[in-house]
Amino acid sequence: MIQLKQITKSFGSHRILKGIDLQVEDGQTLAIIGPSGSGKSTLLRCLNLLEKPDGGIVQIGAHRYDSSHITKEEMLEFRRATAMVFQGFNLFANQSVINNIILPLRVRKKCDKEKGREIALRLLKQVGLADKADAYPSQLSGGQQQRVAIARALALQPEVILFDEPTSALDPELVNGVLDVIRSIRSETMIKIIVTHEMSFARDAADAVIFLEDGQIIEQGSAHEVFDHPKQERTKKFLQNFQRA
Ligand SMILES: Nc1ncnc2c1ncn2[C@@H]1O[C@H](COP(=O)(O)OP(=O)(O)OP(=O)(O)O)[C@@H](O)[C@H]1O
Ligand SMILES: [Mg+2]
CATH class of the missing domain: 3.40.50.300 (P-loop containing nucleotide triphosphate hydrolases)
Incomplete structure (x- = not known):
């Protein structure tokens, strides 16, 4: 609450x-x-x-x-x-889509690489972007970037x-x-x-x-x-x- x-x-x-x-x-x-x-x-x-x-x-x-x-x-x-999703997506431009999700997980949840990858792939699938895991943010549409940002936020399992x-x-x-x-x-x-x-x-x-x-x-x-x-x-x-x- x-x-x-x-x-x-x-x-x-x-x-x-x-x-x-x-x-x-x-x-x-x-x-x-x-x-x-x-x-x-x-x-x-x-x-x-x-x-x-x-x-x-x-x-x-x-x-x-x-x-x-x-x-x-x-x-x-x-x-x-908490986790925040911003108007301007705020993805790490120099990291692949999957790393955008894995890196915060490793820092905040102390996840190992394997586990991080598994969580990230599941969430990318959930937001309809499983095929974009290795792309870079600049290669995605705004809508796709925002869906990555949502997956990244969800990965942290915020309250x-x-x-x-x-x-x-x-x-x-x-x-x-x-x-x-x-x-x-x-x-x-x-x-x-x-x-x-x-x-x-x-x-x-x-x-x-x-x-x-x-x-x-x-x-x-x-x-x-x-x-x-x-x-x-x-x-x-x-x-x-x-x-x-
Ligand atoms: N860091 C800041 N320093 C000074 N003033 C600020 C700061 N952040 C917001 N404000 C001022 O606070 C007021 C409310 O801003 P806020 O961004 O919360 O509005 P908002 O309802 O989100 O508006 P919008 O729909 O345009 O996004 C505005 O007058 C804004 O100029
Ligand atoms: Mg506002």
Whole structure:
């Protein structure tokens, strides 16, 4: 389970997150939606401590981040509970596809080469790229690169997998292949959190949705509640813009 209590974050004098409270149950998919600049990426980055919240508590399973005190070791443990998939894929350009998966496994999970290879091949098969194991990232389409990045994240068996607009850098015809892979991740326990502008995906893939604006959760509920029966005017307006687009 993830629990956030009163998370705040500022950059300089600019308050970006203004007290976020949130709970996500094991195995659930949470979609974060909201306008540009509302703090979605910052919130996601606070979940894996790429950004350290200024105040509040982040609890992921047994790992707890309390902004007032945390040791380096606790911070590492905390980071290891999560894996992030970025908009721009962030693969190692000078490593083959399979090594992109094996190397983090060796570092983070202390896997030997054989075991790493076995895990990587299984995951490449799962994302439909078994035949690309020895290719280099530059030889793949954006959609394929993103599927490798997802396989790499899954290999680490994180408690939480974080996606920051995983399809927004892709040509339209490649988007669905990546969304299908995300949808197909089945786990009883792993939590998926996805920042997305793909509203129809959020509607059918997410268990819960939050609408973030100006560093605050304006609305939250099931996908059905938020998309079909939004209570707040600001949510309605935001969603209308998407329906028109
Ligand atoms: N490292 C940083 N230093 C200073 N300001 C930052 C930093 N990261 C984000 N910000 C500011 O924080 C605000 C929220 O940014 P964030 O990236 O979280 O928004 P977002 O909701 O993800 O937007 P988008 O939909 O455009 O990705 C923005 O005003 C941004 O300029
Ligand atoms: Mg963002």
